[in-house]
Amino acid sequence: MAKLLIIKEKRQEVDGRQRTVIKGKQYIVRDMNKDFETTYGTIKKADLKKKGIVKSSTGKEFVLVEAGFSDLFKRLRKLPQAMNLKELGAVAAETGVNKDSIVVDAGTGSGHTACYLANICKHVYTYEIKEENIDVAKENAKFLDLKNITFYKKSLYDGIKEKNVDMILLDLPNPVKVIDHAIKALKTGGNIVIYSLCLQPLEEFIAEAKNKKELLCGKTIELIERKWKIQDKITRPDNIEIGHTGFLTFIKRIV
Numbered sequence: 001m002a003k004l005l006i007i008k009e010k011r012q013e014v015d016g017r018q019r020t021v022i023k024g025k026q027y028i029v030r031d032m033n034k035d036f037e038t039t040y041g042t043i044k045k046a047d048l049k050k051k052g053i054v055k056s057s058t059g060k061e062f063v064l065v066e067a068g069f070s071d072l073f074k075r076l077r078k079l080p081q082a083m084n085l086k087e088l089g090a091v092a093a094e095t096g097v098n099k100d101s102i103v104v105d106a107g108t109g110s111g112h113t114a115c116y117l118a119n120i121c122k123h124v125y126t127y128e129i130k131e132e133n134i135d136v137a138k139e140n141a142k143f144l145d146l147k148n149i150t151f152y153k154k155s156l157y158d159g160i161k162e163k164n165v166d167m168i169l170l171d172l173p174n175p176v177k178v179i180d181h182a183i184k185a186l187k188t189g190g191n192i193v194i195y196s197l198c199l200q201p202l203e204e205f206i207a208e209a210k211n212k213k214e215l216l217c218g219k220t221i222e223l224i225e226r227k228w229k230i231q232d233k234i235t236r237p238d239n240i241e242i243g244h245t246g247f248l249t250f251i252k253r254i255v
Helices: 069-073 086-093 112-118 131-143 175-185 200-209
Strands: 001-009 012-015 016-020 026-029 036-038 041-043 054-057 061-066 102-108 123-128 149-153 165-170 186-196 215-222 230-232 232-236 247-253
Touching: 012 131, 012 165, 012 247, 036 112, 069 112, 086 112, 086 165, 086 186, 086 247, 102 112, 102 215, 112 123, 112 149, 112 215, 123 131, 165 175, 175 200, 186 200, 200 215, 200 247
Parallel strands: 102 123, 102 165, 123 149, 165 186
Antiparallel strands: 001 026, 001 061, 012 016, 036 041, 054 061, 186 247, 215 247, 230 232
């Protein structure tokens, strides 16, 4: 079990006002059987087995807690075009996938999507044509100790092995090429979700899907995330925001 090590924020008075001098920097500790090095000194292995406040060799105070899935997920190795948590959360909420769900994912990329879904679902089958991407994805799955992911070095354009699946998530340049394979693989009531950085692949897929009696086109959305700064009587949008990252389209098999 990994632990989350958070440096304790230091507050001091500056010009008659309380200011945060050191922000809560975080570390993930995977091995509790050896000392852990930080930029603020060393935490002894005996202290890593404690809970609450621990001190480094320089006297800096840290808060030690169990690391949750999201804490670890945010530290995965990331390749270009990996889906963000805001999109992944929407996929889970809109499709209702759960511990009994079987999911197909393509392309794998760095495995962010496969790993997120594997934490929720019974099993994830993920397709990728690049060996180097599969290596990164397997490394990420190992970091999260996920064993319910099957990796294929295969293009989904050539077909889907699985049948009676609950969801197929497509993060591909030409998702329309998969539409007939997806219909055969999905159970009735199952969902196709398409993630794309631009609208053209979605327009092509939706136009084709409308000609398929088995499919019902749902909505296309984008999600804008804006962080707010609330500190020392200052309330305003943060200088950094996560704006447009991609579009999601939801389609259901109805017969």
